[in-house]
Amino acid sequence: MNMTKPMIVKQTVMLAAAAALIGGNVVAADMAPLPLKLPIPAFMGTPTDMELGPNVEPLSDKPRAPFMAPQGVKNLAAGKKVTSSDKSPITGSLELVTDGDKEADDDSFVELHRRTQWVQVDLGQKAKIYAVVLWHAHNTYQVYHDVIVQVSDDPDFTTGVKTLYNNDFDNSSGVGIGTDKEYFEDYQGRLIDAKGAEGRYLRLYSRGSTYSALNRYTEVEVWGTPAE
Ligand SMILES: [Ca+2]
Ligand SMILES: [Ca+2]
Structure with missing residues (x-):
């Protein structure tokens, strides 16, 4: 000693x-x-009995550790254009995905149809991305399925696609098998380390949740800097 x-x-x-x-x-x-502004937690306590697969991350009662990123990074997704696999969402509109409102209110999310759906954010220019923060819906305990996050310079995602996150362990969405964990939605959102990946477009997949077969998106943040 x-x-x-x-x-x-x-x-x-x-x-x-x-x-x-x-x-x-x-x-x-x-x-x-990362200077995240988190919404108000909508629920407390422990989840009711819920049938969960072996791929679900255990719940933590601790707040997430601060995520370190280069000083001056911004949420490049704020107010940016959003497109989707679902041309006629059930409720809400696609602008809600990047409007800055992350609260667990009924008018804060867009709700897409069942089965695999995606939303796509156009950052307007190529960017170096350090973190993606994603809120599907945090009004109640639930685990979303087939959460896949990809970045590309191709708006059609046919070339130059980098996968930042994929927890579709059985490839039910057909994008490829992922080994990342499923997780409980909460007010902190899911922070995905993008490790400086570069691209202009972000595409985020899902395939319903333990709560609903439908796909809700409350907010997507993309923290980075414009690429040189
Ligand atoms: Ca929103
Ligand atoms: Ca799956």
């Missing part, structure tokens, strides 16, 4: 010049926690 102590002190001093300690983690000085 006594022998290792001086070494740790030395490392800390060296790192202090180019880094900060945030949430117990050493972080480069040009990084900062």
Whole structure:
């Protein structure tokens, strides 16, 4: 113990010049926690009995750790144009996906038909993306199926497609098998690490939830910087 102590002190001093300690983690000085504005939690407590597959992430009662991204990143999806596989949503309109309203209210989401559907956000230009944050619906406990998030420069997603997230473990949506976890919706949304992937268009798939066969989208945020 006594022998290792001086070494740790030395490392800390060296790192202090180019880094900060945030949430117990050493972080480069040009990084900062993503400035997310979260909606009001709509429910508390534990889920009622629900039949869940083996692919569901256990519920956590802790808030999500801050996500570190380069300073100055913005939500590039704000107010941007949204298109969809569903040309006539059941309720709401596609603009609701990027209008900034993430609350769990009945007029805050667009509701698409059953089976696999997608929404697509056009960022307007190519961007370097660090995080995608997605709220389907957080009015009650539920797990969405076949959550797939892809980025491309091709609006038709036929070429240059990068998959950022895919939890369609049985390929029921036909986009390919994914190994990511299913998860419970909540007010924090799902934050997906995009690791600096580049592209202009984001496409987000789903195939109903444990609550409903329909597909709700409350908000999509795409945090990044315009690409050079
Ligand atoms: Ca919204
Ligand atoms: Ca599936």
